[in-house]
Amino acid sequence: MLDHSDTPAVSLKGAQVRFNRFLALQDISIDFDQGGFYSVLGPSGCGKSTLLRLISDLVPADRGEVAILGKPTEAARLAREFAFVFQDATLLPWRNVLDNVCLPLEIGRKRGVALNASRDDARRLIRMVGLEGREKALPHELSGGQRQRVAIARALLCKPRVLLMDEPFGALDEMTRDRLNLELLDLWRESGVTIVFVTHSISEAVFLGTHVLTLAAHPGRVRDLTAIDLPHRRIEIRETPEFNAYCGKLRRILETC
């Protein structure tokens, strides 16, 4: 069976990505365990987004292997094992909240793929991300944080087992970001989804992650994987010495990347 819980959610073995002659990722070998929350840090241009694109079958590995829940990335994409949330919510401006969240259902229908989700599931997710009552609103009537909530609801509609997030809250103000961090942790706990979350913020990486993966640049490669052992996450935890010790350690590691 490929589906045992000890099968990694994502497994990379010696994976390498080249863009023509430019080596973007070199010899990436790492397993992301099911149910984990993996924050990814690294200097600008080190290959964080490329790593997510490699996992999600958007760029090919020219060496090595990548598997999601034991499946090759293309098979995992077709089985909708993963979903992607980008920095920009990428909503269709002419569709209201409910219709944006339901978009994967329509795409599935057009492709003749039966999806295990309904408009009622979409309404439930809209409630879950705190947008009940805004189902008919158009994207331009929402704040940036609300648009990101819609994108997260849409990503969760097909019940992915792996959620790939590329700086999803990078463009938001700090208060909104704090609130969405807490909501994301609730969603993660409730759904059991494995999350791989790219961020530039050390503090966000430590606050969210069960693990923080740090990449080094030129070429992009694994520099460090730190397990974060902190009690139940609340915003106040960021004022504790334990939290600051993790941030200090990662800052020192980043300085060598």
Ligand SMILES: Nc1ncnc2c1ncn2[C@@H]1O[C@H](COP(=O)(O)OP(=O)(O)OP(=O)(O)O)[C@@H](O)[C@H]1O
């Ligand atoms: N399609 C592409 N063609 C050529 N080079 C690319 C392509 N995509 C990314 N790169 C290069 O690969 C390297 C890694 O890019 P990537 O976007 O993954 O970095 P990043 O760590 O996410 O950066 P940032 O933190 O600035 O968002 C960069 O040098 C970038 O210029």
